[in-house]
Amino acid sequence: MNKISLFLVTFLFGFIVLPFSANALTVSPVKIEVAGDPGTIVTSKFSLINEEKETKNFYVTFENFEAKGEDGTPSFTTATDGLATWIETDTKIELKPGERKTIPFTINIPKTAEPGGHFAAIFAGSQAPAKSDETQLSVGARTGILVLLTVNGEFKEGGNLLEFNTANKGSFYTSLPVNLYYRFQNSGMSRIMPQGDVVVKNILGMTSNIIPANGIQGNILPSSIRKFNIVWGSEMTDKDTGFFGMAKKQWSDFAFGPYTAELNLNYGADKEVISKVRLFVFPWQLTIVVLVVLSMLYFGLKKYNKWIVGRVLRR
Structure with missing residues (x-):
């Protein structure tokens, strides 16, 4: 089975809902979510925009995809069955310079x-797909639309939190950020x-920060x-180096003492997990800077008080 990894798949799989452009072709949206019953036809549409200054032919192909690794990168698979073979639309589209065209498509659910x-993914590119008796060495520049279909009916739904920890599995830090x-x-x-959220609380049980647990709206x-x-x-910068650079960072992004980071996740219809x-x-x-400043203030005030007392006694 031929699998194709593209340099833009991670970006696509994040499901960012903005138009995506590659090599003078823009598609919108980059994610389409639909649902239907077995034996029915589902319809939807997407848009193509030719950003070039000449008329171009764009070719549409379909591929299934599955998860690859744990970072959300999808792996696209040449379709012999599955959703990619259920999608029907025009496979050759001519666009004039600057033209935007809405392309309808159907999904024939068996x-x-x-x-x-x-x-599955609907790809559009300027290179014609290889014929069945040819070997395609390069897919060229393509732009993809992810199609997420839910076939209605009874199906298993389940999940499990495998791990929640700090990035280095440590528990002691000298400054923020803490990567979890x-x-x-x-x-x-x-x-x-x-x-859900990650709620960070200090030793008094007061909430110090609330961080979205899935800010990228990623799917599993x-x-x-x-x-x-x-x-x-906040992330470290080039200015947050050296003794005083770190002290300034620690002051602007202050945290001190023991903390608890609590992950509260909701998934499915009504499932919840906490860690x-x-x-x-x-x-x-x-701490050293503060102690030095306080020491200077203490001895400075002590010397000043001694000077005041001596001045009074001399009168």
Whole structure:
């Protein structure tokens, strides 16, 4: 089975709902979500825009995709069955310079289609696809639209939080940011988009920060694991180096003492999972600066008071 990895698949799989452009061709949207019963026809549409200054022919192809690794990157598979073979639309589209055209398409869901999630991509590119008796060495520049189909019916839905921890599995930090992550397994038959927050609380139980657990709105495909990264605090910059650079960073992004990061996830219809990580932040550079300043103030005030008392006694 021929699998094709594209340089823009990670960007696509994040499901960002803005038009995506590649090599003078723009498609919109980049994600289409539809649902239908077995044996029915589902209709939808997408738009193509020719950004070039000449009339161009664009060719449309279809491929299934599945999860590859844990970072959300999809792996596209040449279609011999599945959703990619159920989609029908014009496969050759002529666009004049600057022309925008709406392209309708249909999905013919077989009566025997298994309930749950089915996933494919509609690709548009300027290179004609290889014929069945040819070997295609290069796919050229293509722009993709993800099609996420849910076939209605009874299907298994399940998930499991495998891990929630800090990025280096440590518990002691001298400054923010603290990088956390969680790994979630989808054991069901349809995609899962976990929702929730990571709530960071200090030793008094007061909330210091609330961070979205799935800020990228990423999906987890069936029978796959996905890793989500979470950052508490602002990222380090080139200015946050050296003793005083770190002290300034610790002051502007202040954290001190023990904290608990609690992950609260919701998925599926009514499922919930909670996990906690404990950590300690000790900004030693800032602590030294504060102690030095306080010492200077203490001895300065002590000397000043001594001078005042001596002045009074001399009168």
